[in-house]
Amino acid sequence: MNAETNLIQIVGEDLCKQLVNRKLAFDAIQDVFSAMARGGARNFPVIREGLGHAGAVYGFKSGFDAEGLVLGVKSGGYWPGNADRGLTNHQSTVILFDPDTGQPSALVGGNYLTAIRTAASSAVSIAHLARTDAKVLGMVGAGHQSAYQLRAAAEQRDFEKVVAWNPHPEMLPKLAAVAQDIGLDFESVSQRELGAQADVIITITSAFEPLLMRDWIKPGTHLACMGTDTKGKMEVDPELVASAQVFTDEVAQSVTIGEAQHAVTSGALDPDAITPIGAVINGDHPGRTEIDQITLFDGTGVGLQDLAVASVAARLASEAGLAGTVRL
Template sequence: MLIISEQEARALVSVEDAIAAVEQCFAAMAAQEARNYPVVREGVGYQDAVFGVKAGCDSSAPILGLKAGGYWPHNMGKGLSNHQSSTLLFDADTGRACALVSANYLTGVRTGAASAIATKHLSRPDSSVLGIIGAGAQSQYQLRATLAVRAIRRVHAWNRSAENLTAFGRIVEQLGLEFVPESGAQAVAAHADILITVTPSQKALVEKSWVRPGTHINAMGADTRGKQELDPALVATAALFVDETAQAISIGECQHAYDAGLITDRSFRGSIGAVIEGLCDGRRTADEITLFDGTGVALQDLAVADLAVRAAAKRGLGSNVDY
């Protein structure tokens, strides 16, 4: 078995590599060559932690495996990140476990990649102002991935923590962009061509009336029952795209509009994979508000883990152990 450490994973997979790999897996999902299995996500009952398992198989690759991990809210005081996860890959021909890959960085970069893919296919090509609501650890992945697909010149951002917002602003400015810290989410939405929400919020942060015509929204924070970042009325009136419909209506941003009867299974224009494959329309007009509900699917995790394994083999990295 090949074991890839967190440090090695960071060195092996770039933002650009992740975007290409995740885009390919979304296309395979749309072509029904890849499938995510039902998600397990539960409160642990210890250390206020939430633990989950996501699994799936891309038969076109082939890639088979699972990612296990979750959220430990007290880790920062222990010198660890709150999000902890690992990916286990299996040989699709034999079922034998073949690689264990540290997935903290890879989870961040694959989430940024999914958002960037939606931005690439759904936002207006001339979009140049990025708005980010939430300036935690995921915000820099979102920023760097967006820069890989759009010529951003200015970033507006808001976060409840002034310290986090300031730290994020330094990253923005180091990348040569103008940074505008805002005092609230409404001001961010008012300026954004591309709006990304990436928070653990459990109530709406963005109202329908705040969003300008032509805005593209990536709702990336909701991945658990109860999480919410957007006004359900906004969700109901936007052109809706998902990574996977079943997850969007059960644990994603769309769960609230769906539960309220504001949208149905027929309200979705399609998956982002279907847009990539040309199976459904993306943005139809310059004034349309498009919304991608990114819940995070197993195949994203497997795609970047497999990418790390293949790169490690070429570069002689990772540790091989008898298993």
């Protein structure tokens, strides 16, 4: 047999759902954020372009975790018309490579993993930055990823209630059902009322305008802004970003395509004031320093997150003998 021929694992969406739970995703994301802050893992520049077809945005995220020996790329994007076809708007696939040889080692479905790793990212920020006495969780957005966000966040604090707002209110009953399933009261509220009640707020939309204003947010709130991952997008008032203690997955993305981009461009926020969440995880930054401080996590979504959860899925599938294989 040709020495160049290698066996590639195929780990499909259903298998990813079977193998990778919220705890595994949380641990994988926390570990890779920690490695990034130590310099042991790095993301490569993101490619993200409009196709000029089907309204889609398509791109590549990649990187190398030298500590975990994980190398790969996620290819995918956003097709806004997919919901009408019964498909998820976000579509992606992860390819993992052997870092010693460069040969492909696994092809992993990325749709479920994208949702669970994004939820894990905000959950990590809540675990390290939210007040320990937080009781009310605010949800801005009720799309596909919101249920994952709600379930992951609810495991980080003893929440008693969820307050939610969505630009399309007819979507809120699905989120209410998730809250009911995990034993939390649910209330549909205005944006201003959400800010007045919530101790922790997750924004998970595709907005290009502020949905929450600075004056609506009460002291001591933690925000996890998870929807802004493209130049021009915006979920919260730039004045709110500038007034908060800002943390992020990666500063380079935060200031260019993340929620901080607008505050940085206007000069209201110094990029040097943005802290990688990994520094808090590693104990190199205290995180929240005052009870009334507003903290904000700018979750831009980095390739290393996708590679981290995909590598967990591939490893578990291999150990259980469940992965399909193909020779290339």
